Amino acid sequence: MYGQGYQNKSDRIILDKGLSDVKTITKTQYEQVLKTYPVITELYAAIKEFYEILYSRRDERLETWLEKIENFNIPELQTYVNGIRIDINAVKNGIKLKYNNGLAEGSVNKIKVIKRIMYGRNSFDLLKAKVLLHEHFRCEFN
Incomplete structure (x- = not known):
């Protein structure tokens, strides 16, 4: 539900936003985790660097970043890097x-989403009407 590898919402928030947004862990507990598992600090820095690469509109640092991530020797990250390398031109264009x-x-x-909600209950014509109705309301109220 919160992404592969996340145990609960708190894990996702710490990586995405910051410790101040998580009420279930104290700063002391967080610092203890970082002391016990220093690789988390390095991963967090790598995530921030990737964010900067994505939003800087400059792709020159992408290859260096991919090599850095490969050095972690974490299978899930290797899979991610391999996926990027398969279509590196599209990623750079993105x-x-x-x-x-x-x-x-x-x-x-x-x-x-509309189709899943209606699955097995209605005809295609009703699905079409419902999609068009949603689009009409979106245009009318925006």
């Missing part, structure tokens, strides 16, 4: 270029 297909993906996702 970093450099302003445009993306987010609008189309959002529309497709909305249709899939």
Whole structure:
């Protein structure tokens, strides 16, 4: 539910936002974890660096970052790096270029959600009408 490898929402928030947003762990407990597992500090720095690469619109540091991540020797990270390397040109274009297909993906996702809700209960014509009705209301209220 919170992403592969996350045990609960608190794990995800610490990586995504910050310790101040997590009420279930104290600063002392967090520092103890970092002392016990120093690789977490390095991983956190690598995540921040990747964020900077993505939003800087400059892809020159991507190869160096991928090599750094490979050095962690964590199987899940190796899989991630291999996935990026398979389509490295698309990843670099995604970093450099302003445009993306987010609008189309959002529309497709909305249709899939409506379809899942209606699964086995209604016809295609009703699905079509419901999607168009949702789109009409979105345009009317935005």
